[in-house]
Structure formats: C-alpha cells, structure tokens
Amino acid sequence: MSNSRKIYYNVVSLEEARRIAASLAPQRVTEVVPTRVALNRITADHVLASRNVPHYVASAYDGYAVDASVSYGASESNPRELLTYRAVNTGDPLESNENCVIPLEDVVEQNGKKLIFKAHAEGNNVRQIGEDAIKGDLLVPALHRLEPMDLALLLAAGVFTVPVIKKPRVIVIPTGDEVVAPETDLEIGNIPETNSVYITEELKYYFDFSVLPPVKNDLEALKSVVDENIGSADIIMTIAGSSYGEKDVTTQFLSASLDGEADILLHGVNIRPGKPLWLGRYKGKPFVAMPGFPVSTWAVSNFVLDALLKEYYGFIPHPFHDVSALTGRKVPSEGGVVEFVRGVIGKAAEGISVFMPLNRGAGAMSSVVSANAVLAIPANSEGYMEGTKVNLMARYEDWPLLVASDDIALKFLLSELRKHGVFINYVFTGSSTALQLIKRGFSAIAGAHLLCPDGSYNTCMAPEGAIKVPFVKRQQGFMVKKSNPKHVMSVSDLCRPDIVFVNRDKGSGTRVLLDHMLQLEKVNPDVIRGYDHEEVSHLRVAMAVESGVADVGLGIKFAADVVGLDFIPVVEEEYDLFFLPDYASTAEDVRSVMNDTAFKDTIASMGGYTLISD
Template sequence: MRKIYYEVRELGEAKAILRNMCPPLKVETIPVRQALGRVTAEEILANRSVPHYIAAAYDGYAVDALVTYGASEGHPLELTNYRVVSTGDALEFRETCVIPLEDVVDSGGKKLIFKAFAEGTNVRQVGEDIIKGDLVVPARHWLEPMDIALLLAAGVYEVPVLKKPLVLLIPTGDEVRSPEEVLKEGEIPETNSVFIVNELKDYFDFIVLPPVPNNVDALRSVIDSYYNDVDIIATIAGSSYGERDVTANLLMGQGSDPDLQQQLYVHGINIKPGKPTILASYREKPFIGFPGFPVSTWVVAKFVLDSLVESYYGLLPQCWQQGKALSGRKIPSEGGSIEFVRGVVGAASSQKGLVFMPLNRGAGAMSSVVRANAVLTIPANSEGFTEGSELELLMRYVGWPLLVASDDIALKFLLSDLRKMGVFLNYVFTGSSTALELLRKNLAAAAGAHLLCPDGSYNTCMAPANAIKVPFVKREQGFMVQRGNPKGIKSVEDLERSDVVFVNRDRGSGTRILLDYLLQQKGLEPDHIKGYDHEEFSHLRVGMCVASGLADVGLGIKFAADVLGLDFVPVAEEEYDLFFLSEYSNLADTISDFIKSKQFRARLSNMGGYRLVE
C-alpha cells in the first residue's frame, strides 16, 4: 500500500512544533489611530496627564469649599461668591468644589445651600485618570478602542507594535481557477486563500499569488523569487504524497534540491478533517502546507495555527464570557440605577478560585476600562456586595494569577517585562496592608508591599508565615516639593507649619504608615498638619498635587518626583517585597530569577531612587 503520510503527529505535538517555528519578532512604529487590533511591543507611558487641568466634574457652582462650612437644613447659607460652570470647564484658583445645580435653591433672589461640601467635591484633579510618566498600557497588549482613546488623550500619537509576519500564500494545482471565472468540469474555484486571509488578517499580512501548477520546479521558482521579502511560506493543497501533490514532493526532495527532505517536521496531523497538513522549514523559514479541502483548511486555521499566533504575539485575544468569582473587597452601591463596575479578576488560591477587585468607578476614568478584564453589573435595587460574595461577571483572561500590590512604577515595568517572556499576571493596586491582608485570606495569588513594622523591619508583621518572599527593590522615600523648594521644607517638623499644605497617601498604604511612624517619633500630631486628611492613591498623584500647586509637599518616592520635575528631600530608604502563596512557587522562582537578571538590573539603574534588594 502506498505511504501517504510520512511524519504523522498528534495535535498537541504538532502545535508544539509550530510554536517553535515562530519567525523572529519584528517591531514597527505606527500612528496610534492606525493601531487598533495591534499588539504593543513595549510598555507605553503617558506624555501628558488626563485631565491636564483641574476641571469641573458636574454642572453647577464653583466655589471655595470653605464658604459652605456650617450650612445645614436648619441653617442654610447664601452663596455670594460663585461662578456657574459646566462639566469640563477649567476651575480657577480657590475654586475647590462644585455644588450641583440641584443642590442650590433660589429663594427671593438668593442662592441658598443646605449642606457643606468638602474640598474636591465634583472636581477632576490633574491626572485623575492617568498622570504624565505613568504606564498607560503594558507590553504584549492587544490594543482596543478605549486603549486608542486613552493613548491619544495622554498625548501618545505613535506606538511601537509587533509587526505582522508577512505570509507568502500560494494555491497549487492544475485544476484550480479564480472563483470569478466561468468554470468547466474538473475546474475548482480557489477560495481557500480568501478564507485564510480573512480569517487570519488580524495576525498576518499576506502576499497571495495566482495558482501554481503541479510542478515542483515551478513552485520552487516562485517561492525563491519572494523568499527574501517574506517571513512565512504557505501553500494550499498538494500536501498529501502523490504525483500531483506538489508541496509534499517539494519538501520530500523531488526536483533539483533533494536536501530539503531534512526540513519536514510534520506530514499529517491526527485530526479529522485536516490530516494532510504539512509543517516544515524551507531554507530556515517556516513553511505551512494547508490541505486542499475547505473545511480541512478551516480546522487548521482555527485549531492548529493558534499556537503560532500565541508564540509570536505572546497571547491570544480572548472574548468576554460569563463566569463567577468571589469579591475581594466590599463593593457598595447607592442603588436606584444599574451600575457597571469595572474591575480585575484573577486566580487566587485553589481554595478560593477566582477573585474580583473593583477599579475606579468614575464615569471619566478611561483607564478603568483599559485595565479591566471583568465587569460586574449591580442591579438597581441592590446595595452592593460584601467581601467574599459570589459574583456573576463578564470576564476574560481569567486564568492569570491575581497580584494585589502597593502602587509602584518599578513593579509596573517588571510586570510589563514579564509579559514579553510569556508570564502574565492580572494586577490591581491597593495599600500595602490591604495587599498582605488579602494574601493572608487566600484572596490573591501574590502581594507587593513596603509595610513598615513597629520593630523597624518591613512586611514581617503582616506577611503570611507560609508565603514565599521574593525581595524586590529598595527605594528612596522623601518629601516631594516644588522646584527650588520655595517653602524650605527640610524635615517632618516643617509639616506642622501654618504656611505649609500637605497631601497624604491613603490609609493602609506603606507610605502613610511611614509618615505616621515619623510623626510619632517626633511627637507630632496629625491634626496639626494642614492637608493630612487629603488622600491620594499613588505617588504620582501625590506629586501631581504638589506640581499643580494644590499642596506644598507630599511624601513619595524619588522616581515620581523626577518624572514630574519636582525637587526631592530624602527621608528614608524602604524595602519593597513580593510575596506568593506556596502553590505559586514556580511563578515566584521565575519572577525572582528575572529580577536578578542583567536585563532588569539595567532597567532599574536608569530609575532614580531605586536599587535591588541584595
């Protein structure tokens, strides 16, 4: 009996071979407006803050919040110094809140308010969505419509993306004709190339040639004429092994170059339909032989070539799907309207499964859409969910481990670099104490923290005893002040001065705990610090408050001060560590090895105020 297939493989084996056939990565820089559906080659940083000015977040009356203090139902106050603003209008100096139109009552020509409003109410601060210098999207990220919108808003107009591999696609066969021709008996319309191009155009570019006759030398001549211009060579039909199977004959050594027989890796996959598939190398370039039957080609394109796409781009795009996860924290809702809460879901402990962490819920926070891989729908009659509640979600990319961590730009760069290695984590930033608490409850796979403990060590007082510790970085903490340090701030005692306005980090953050420790050491009272209750959720946001003049000083890392062009007064060096549940020991080892690599050391050396934990 004639031997039809010479290197038959199981599907998993064939896909593994195809992954190893991946062509070298190429990068191109293209306009952001043309980048929809492309994959980032590197992380992209913001060139400007969003918003880039202090703006009204509501239609109403812009006032200094101080004039509202004391207003109540029994003691209304008259507004005398105000400015009518619309959503998006720039606010002027000392306009620190916006009172909604519906909260002001016209009475006898007077405008009355019946409650006080805190500073920042209905105000969008500079960089509320994203701050200049911060990461907008990481490497190996499929760019979607909101990504494009946020990049443009952040002043990014060109983006480095992975260049689509160029495929030379060659239909073969004496009987194959263009489908637009009037066909005779025995002539076959060539439609496989139409399907392949439309099915795979998001991942590859194509040069499609007219059908080549069943002649090995003719096929070789065509391939050689395009060889230097393409990344992958593919033929359609002729993939069995008979007199008319020109692709198989080419690769099995017939014609003028018999040495090519050594390049045949797969000649037949144990699937149905689609068995007569070829995977080979032609002069060191990937070679794919598609079967001739249309449905066989469909199977190969759908269920075999995905391994090549994943190998080149690092990941496959995933569709949204319904699923369940536990809530990692309390998610309150005012009720009355259906609410769509964006968030991050990822794998925690095997006991807990998937865990959902909500993101910024503001209507103007484009970054919450960019960073979300899950959406929670809260019914109009619901008051929300408690921590640990089982949630019904729309989600994707859910198999990646969940990292909860204190905000850190070096960590963002690390996670972006890991994506280039095929290591993906879903992450959300919280305070250090919250991150370690979630890890202790098995509601995360990993945590990042810089929590100062009473004994002066870092993280030991809250890190789970059985967690795997991966030392990460040492970083300088200090006072971020405006250029030239106009208020002459040199020490923590200066924060009590009446002419100094401070901006704080959020409760539970390592930076907030460090500040309270320094105050306690000096016997200083938080109540004596103007702005102590003004909380921001990242170092860059604290720095932006200083840069915009909302505050004179804030405690944060040197790198944030450098990015924002601020002066920096060193206060302490702290340790930032990563912790992993024991079941993620392999992931911990992989990340630990990369942190110690020359590649990451070189990156860190260019970041002011950072060094590795030795």
C-alpha cells in the same frame, strides 16, 4: 534531509504538530508605528505617558464651581444659598479659588435663589491634573494587545508612536486547476477559492498577508512562484494539494525538493478535519501547506497554527466571556441605574477567582485599559459585600492575582515578566490591604512596604507560610517645589500654618510611615493643613505639589524626579513581594527576571531605587 521520505504521510499527534508549529515561529521583530494605526497590534515593550491626563484642573460635572467651604453646614433641614459661584460645564478649567463643583441636580432654584441641601467636600467632582495618567507613568505593559480605549489614552497622554511586534509577512499561494476567484462565473468543476479569505480574516491581526493568484497543478509553475516570492516572505503558505493524490502539487513540490532545499517536519496530523497538513522549511523559510477543504483550514488555523502565534507573540489575546468570582472588597452602588464596574480578576488561594474593582469615574480611561473584568450591578441593587460570589465578563482570569502597593519599579517588573512568558494580573491598593488580602487567600501575590512598630518592614503582617521575595529598597522623603521655596526640612515643618500638605490614602505604607514619624515627634495630625487630603499614588502626590494644590507631600524620589520636584530624603524603606505556596514557580520566575541584566539596568537608572538580592 536524507530521511524525510520516511515521514511522508506519517501522521503525528496534535500535541506533536503544535510543538512543530511553534518551532517554525520566525524571530520576533519590533517596529514603531503611529498610535492611530496601532489598533489590535501587540506592544513589544511598555509604554510611558508623555504628558498628564488631564493636564489642567477641570470640572467633572456640569454645575457650579465654588470653594467647598460655601457648602459647609448645608443639610435637608438647613439649606444654604449659593452666593459665590461660577457656572461650568464638564471639562471646563477651574480657577485657583475653586476646589469643588456642585452638580446642577444638587442645586434647587427657589424664589430666584440657588439653594443646596448637602455639604460638598473639597475636590468633589473635580478632575485633578494627572488623574487619569501622569507623565512618566506606565500606561500599558509589554505584550499587550492595543484596543480602542488604549489608543485613546495613549493619544491623550501625548504618545503618538508605539513599539509593536512586527507582523510576519505570509505569502499565500492557492493551488489547483479547478480553483477560481469567487467572483467568477462558475462552470462545472470550478471551486471558488475562499480558503484564503478565511485565513487572512481569521489571522489578520497577527500576520501581514499577501495572497497570490491560484497556481495550476503544475510542479514547475508552483516552484517558480514560490522561488520568486520567498525572498520577501517570513512564511510561505500554500492552500490545497497537500494530500497524497496524483494532483496534489504541493506534495509533489515538497517531495521533489528533498535534495537539501526542503526540510519536511511533518506530513499528516491525527485530527479530523485537517489531517493532510505539511509543516517544514523551504530554503530556510517556514513552509505551511494547508489542506484544501475549508473546514480543514479552520481546524488547522485554530488548533495547530495558534501554537506558532503564541510562540512568536508570547501570548494570544482572549475575548471577554462569562465567569464567576468572589469580590475581594466591598463593591457599593447607589442603585437606580445599571452600573458597569471595571476591575481586575485573577487566581488566588486554591485556584479561586477574585474580583477587585478599579476607579469608577466616567472620565477614567485608564480604568478600562487596566481592567480585565466588568461587573454589571443591577439597577435594583446597592452593590455587593466583600466575599460575595458574582457573575461577570472577564478574560485572562487564569493568571495569578497580585494586590500591591503602587510602585513604578513593580510595573516595570510585571511588564518584563510578560516578555518571559509570565503573566500576572494586578491591582494597586495600600500595603496593609494587600497583606490582609493575601492572608485571607484573596490574592496569589502581595507587594508591600509596611513599616512595623519594631522598625522592620512587613514582618508584623507577613502572611504565614508565604514565600518572601525581597524586591527593592527605595528612598522616601518630602517632595517640594524646585528650590524648596517654603524651606521644608523636617516633620515639624508640616505644622506651620503656611504649609499645605498632601497625604497618601489610609492603609498605604507611606501613610503608616508618616503617622509613625508624627508619633515620634509628638505631632497631632489635626494641626497639619491637608492631612485629610488623600491621593492614591506617589505620582498623584507629586502632581498635587507640582500643580500648587499643596506645598509638600511624602513620597518616593522617583516620583519627585519624574514630576520635576526637589526631594528631601527621610528614610530608605524595603518593598517586598509575598507569594502563596501554590505560586512558588511564579516566585522563581520573578527571581530569575530580577537577576536579568537588562532589568537590573532599568532599576539602576531609576532615582532612589536599589534592587535587593536574596
């Protein structure tokens, strides 16, 4: 580089130094590692469940497994005696005639009798198959830092290897005549070499370090060590000797290599401490010459090199910290104990932060994996009303909040967006709830497939002024066992006494679709066995059918395909995304990814889905 000497110790701004550091990021490489050793690694792609969690119907409590009907009519004034029951512990499998577990504390022993003082509904204290994770569902997205609960869920779901971003190999070379190992008996003039300890510990989650013994202030010795190791390095890093003194061997080495081997991008940053930093390339490899003072090393590592990390990995994980937010829905609590509610927080209208609670079951590992916020409800509180300002622990709270109807294609889209530097926090609710929340400014983005009275989708509740991005069309229909043993073909079949149905939750687009079809056929929901049995996702409905809990459910073809059910098409519906005007750039990012060939191929490979073009 012919003019490199002109920028020798020409101090640049911090912003320019960060830009140059980002330009030195190596090309991203993916590797597959065992799940057990993937702690703190960053996923290169989304990861799907390989089996159901749990994989059998299980007790969620220590107590008595019963048919729920034995408790009907029980009250404080009219206790009922348990006559038919089986003692179970948490995690025990339930038998086919057991659909409820009555906790030990709800049973009172009197005169040798077991009495209960309240009724229990079918499904109470029961962990259904796939309650935490369903085979084929997305467990973690791309660019997700794997934490202990992530590994636990992945292993439980049969995922034993994961694709992660390979950590670049950094060769660290301390320099200086006076530098010695810290464990050495120090003499006058000796300096313990501790900078490499700080660097490797501070950045160990992101780089694979090899620290070499200190090199004396000898130009040829340094060149020999660098040349010997550069072939196996993604980045060369020296420590000390980067200033302008006669003993600064790193400066001498880089200055002496200006005949085409070295490309010096900067020497000096306008910060204190940390000013004497070199950034460039040597023989095509990124070269970082760190200052010698420990606090200068700290400053460069945290405020300059973080730009390189963000460029390579796509984001930098953040720790939990104190924030405040509004509750997007009611967060009740029974009181008496401090309750830690997992949830999702994100930006909504006018930059406000909104907190949405997730599944609160103690066995729901997925609620920890999905959460980016934790709300502690005091023991003397019964919870919070919707719209209450609360203090909680959170991270990534500056990402936009998406509230949407559960959809696997949307999960794939959100994961793909992360690869393009677009990060969105999301929580799944019914379509009606999603549209209501965005209309009230409690989310930045909504996803819905709400059937309106005129036969269109979402128009009856579309938020005024929002940016609509049509997303996918998908087939809805009846999911039944292979070969359709009960010969379910139409809505009228749901009325048969030999058919057990499983429904979606109130407010979901699928529930609205079902009720619309029942109304057209003049069918009273009360005659449908299982109409009140609600599940919160298409995959959960499919699992209820597959496990024999129900004979038929209404859902999307993809869910039937994943679980291995037959599918009887009913309607093709439209799933749309809505963005508040403040998030117009995010809408454009979504459109861009939807036009990406790789994403189009993903949607085309999914049964029952068609990507919509604007």
